[in-house]
């Protein structure tokens with residue numbers, strides 16, 4: 182067990198190093214200097230003489246270390262992230278990257294957690310029932326619409342929901358984290374309700390697109406499991422349908438799905454980033470979107486790194502949860 | 514002695530794309546309490562189908578077309594679905610063909626015994642249930658620690674015993690064991706057979722033992738039924754069957770067993786088992802029979818009782834009767 186933990190920790194460190202290296206070099210392939218970009222836009226709107234501009238840019242470049250050789254910037258960067266120092270935002274200076282992430286993180290976590298868990302539960306149940314020959318017919322056909330929706334990308338799902346439910350039917354708000362003009366007050370129930378209300382469409386966009394995937398794979402799994410000898414023997418024992426469904430069929434069919442959950446987390450993050458920008462939610466996706474548009478290196482590094490670490494950690498965690506579900510790998 | 518099991522004219526068909534396959538074509542059988550019957554026959558002759566039909570567990574495309582399975586005075590075929598659930602394991606139990614995979618891999622053996630008892634006796638206390646499980650494990654020579662173990666922690670023989678332990682939990686009147694030893698080594702095979710023999714005596718159930726290993730079977734059963742294309746061709750005591758088989762198919766089966774005299778000679782049965790979809794008319798065995806007569810090709814031989822309590826389906830004997 183100790184050996185496994187050490188192995189997984191080493192794995193995590195390797196993932197973090199590899200991710201940070203990749204996110205460090207990729208934006209540098211473009212020759213743009215973010216400080217110059219930023220002040221160039223400011224200069225266009227007036228207020229700077231070109232000479233002042235050069236001085237300002239030079240001083241900021243020194244301040245952010247952008248004038249150093251690339252390799253030195255890289256080692257500086259690695260040493261600072263190992264101290265959990267993700268640097269400051271060029272664009273929103275003097276705010277630090279960590280601050281930006283921490284401010285936006287709760288929004289993303291809640292949205293992702295709720296939709297992922299709901300999608301996993303609903304999708305797997307629908308799939309399991311669809312493959313269960315003794316379930317009533319009407320219940321089994323419930324899975325079909327979700328399976329059909331499964332191919333629709335989240336962006337398109339978002340557009341469709343916004344147009345029909347938000348715009349045409351006016352049943353839900355068109356975007357934002359809460360109604361405009363409202364002053365955030367987390368102790369007020371009306372405010373919290375308002376926030377939840379604004380999460381419904383983005384949540385639905387994420388949910389509708391992902392339920393079908395679980396349904397489809399669970400249905401396939403269920404067809405295999407119901408032919409297993411232990412399910413047959415359970416019937417020979419005279420057990421009722423519900424017990425067989427729950428303890429013999431579902432428990433076993435869920436095992437590979439749990440592995441799938443860890444893998445799906447990476448993909449879910451990508452969808453969330455898209456949806457957050459689309460619905461104007463102040464989550465991590467929007468921070469990343471803004472950073473990419475303004476070439477805000479350190480914020481990009483920070484967010485990508487953070488997401489990578491989070492997903493890798495969850496995957497490692499899942500690996501420790503899995504033996505609790507399957508006794509066969511508990512002793513290894 | 515009053516029979517504990519009576520099967521009358523049991524019929525099962527599988528409706529495949531190619532047509533209707535009569536897998537069980539009018540089977541009759543009577544067993545008294547404590548009696549042990551060996552059911553033999555080539556692969557596909559309908560042995561498992563008969564077992565599943567008795568449990569009322571034939572699944573589509575299969576269908577029970579008719580007949581009676583009377584256990585302890587009750588015709589199982591007339592029971593409601595709900596009552597049949599209760600009858601499984603308490604009146605009639607089935608030890609599955611694939612015992613290696615018949616235990617749920619993710620729950621403890623104990624849990625799989627407890628749920629079986631609970632499904633039948635809702636009122637029993639937890640302590641009583643535990644005691645009955647431990648007792649069942651004991652009578653199949655498993656230590657009570659198996660109660661807390663998972664299937665993957667058991668050897669093949671232990672898994673088979675665990676399945677036997679489960680099947681005797683409610684002291685059924687009839688136990689069907691479908692090839693209980695097919696995946697085990699010779700030593701373990703014997704031990705498992707002895708276990709079945711012992712628990713059977715303990716609870717006084719009638720046993721139907723399905724298998725291919727006639728040598729092993731001969732040592733444990735009282736009677737042997739030879740099945741061919743969904744019909745019982747000959748039913749005789751073990752001694753009669755092995756020393757003086759009457760039915761030409763039974764004779765061929767027994768002759769194909771290796772012994773010291775015919776060492777090195779393989780006495781197979783000529784021809785192939787026919788496809789159920791296009792059974793030959795008359796006696797289904799006639800294309801392969803060495804004693805075939807004219808009326809064998811057109812008339813189905815009736816079931817005939819001959820001396821020694823033997824039952825035969827062959828024109829060689831029906832004429833004498």
Ligand SMILES: Nc1ncnc2c1ncn2[C@@H]1O[C@H](COP(=O)(O)OP(=O)(O)OP(=O)(O)O)[C@@H](O)[C@H]1O
Pocket residue numbers: 527528529534536554555556557558559560561562563573574575789
């Ligand atoms: N689900 C099914 N669908 C169609 N035909 C089936 C099905 N199950 C069994 N059969 C047919 O019924 C016949 C009897 O099969 P059964 O499994 O009872 O044979 P068996 O005597 O148990 O053979 P084995 O010794 O190989 O276990 C076979 O010809 C088989 O093809």
Ligand code: SF4
Pocket residue numbers: 760761762796797798799800802803804805806809814826827828829
């Ligand atoms: S009925 Fe005729 S064909 Fe059939 S086994 Fe008897 S002798 Fe052979």
Ligand SMILES: [Mg+2]
Pocket residue numbers: 560561562610691
């Ligand atoms: Mg079989």
